[in-house]
Amino acid sequence: MSSPAIAATPASASPALDPKWRKLPLILAGVGGVLAVIGAFTNMKQFGYSYLLAFMFFLSLGLGGLFFTLLHHLFDASWSVATRRLTEHMAWLLPLMFVLWLPLAILAPTIYKWMTVNPDLDHALHAKQPIFTKTGFYAISITLFAVWTWLVWNLRKNSLEQDKTGAAINTFKMRFHAGYGIFAFAFTLTGAAIFWVMSIEWQWYSTMYGVYYFAESAWTTAATLYVITLLLARAGPLKGGVTRNTMHCIGLVWFAFTVFYAYIHFSQYFLQWNANLPEETFWYVQREQGTWKQIGLLLIFGHFALPFVTLLRIDAKLNPTVMIPLAVWVWLMHYCDMSFNIMPFLHQGGFVLNWMDLACLMFVGGVLAEMFIRCFKAHPPYPVKDPRLGECVGAHGPYPLDQKH
DSSP, X not given: OOOOOOOOOOGGGOGGGOHHHHTHHHHHHHHHHHHHHHHHHHOHHHHHHHHHHHHHHHHHHHHHHHHHHHHHHHHTOSTTHHHHHHHHHHHTHHHHHHHHHHHHHHHHXXXXXXXXXOGGGOHHHHTTTTTSSHHHHHHHHHHHHHHHXXXXXXXXXXXXXXXXXXXXXXXXHHHHXXXXXXXXXXXXXXXXXHHHTGGGGXXXXXXXXXXXXXXXXXXXXXXXXXXXXXXXXXXXXTTTTOOHHHHHHHHHHHHHHHHHHHHHHHHHHXXXXXXXXXXXXXXXXXXXXXXXXXXXXXXXXXXXXXXXXXXXXXXXXXXXXXXXXXXXXXXXXXXXXXXXXXXXXXXXXXXXXXXXHHHHHHHHHHHHHHHHHHHHHHSOSSXXXXXXXXXXXXXXXXXXXXXXX
């Protein structure tokens, strides 16, 4: 059941990891970390929310990597074989995210005001007992990381083991873990979105909030995966495993979640505004104050309309000149969306780009990028003995190995 012999370029010898750029993640982490520490001593409250924004921004990439890995095994897809190792590495960042979550655990009473509110004097908080307690918050948060670590460890262990043995049993094991894992993923992602973001304004609630964050995570991860795959295919490590079909399929997923995100976000807004309940509508009323209204309009046109129109054409999905700038735009919209969800509680008058926001993004992003690169260099760049690798690279189909991107 092993695939045809296809040489995998050693990642460590690849020009994709140019020495002049290799130290960039460490530089970002170092500079960002120093600035973040200064910010923590300067304005602890601002630092807490800035760090939460950076954490949730990059958590979405780890969760997106886990989702696409699970999706690959559930559907037994062939096109995603070439990118599966990349999504596995992205998912493997989740255990590291626990360490990066510890500052939030310390600052939780500063970020989440409900921790200092008497539930007997607040009906909304009282109704969410005993979950919305300090004990509940920390216990559930640790459980989320435990579940993610269990899933990614089992998927990664079997994947790397198959690189050595080529045994079919590893494929079956990964499918087994994906079978129950997709349900665990749905519950844990929802819990993360509720406890770490939605609970900032504990009197508000939305039954769609977990799906909202999921759609955002999958959308951003698809754009990121497109860029990483394209760069590595051009530079060498993935040259033998990526075809035009691979890039087109990533583009299709990206397009699908562009539409899905818009559907979820509009549905949440429409249902709450139409119901006209004060305990729900205040969340949107607050986000119409000052420049937050402009950020909301930017999300409508920049998060949906522009990517939707751009990704409609098939040739656009295969054109790096279009797709790479669009991916950068996606990251910007993702930041705006996370800020739209987190920051109005702190800056009620409008959007504020604080230097601590950038410092925390540099630190968290630099640490995770360094971890990703080390994982990539330590293992084959794609699953070299996956049973469907031959189909993926075009050995049994119309996609030649030397297609240009």
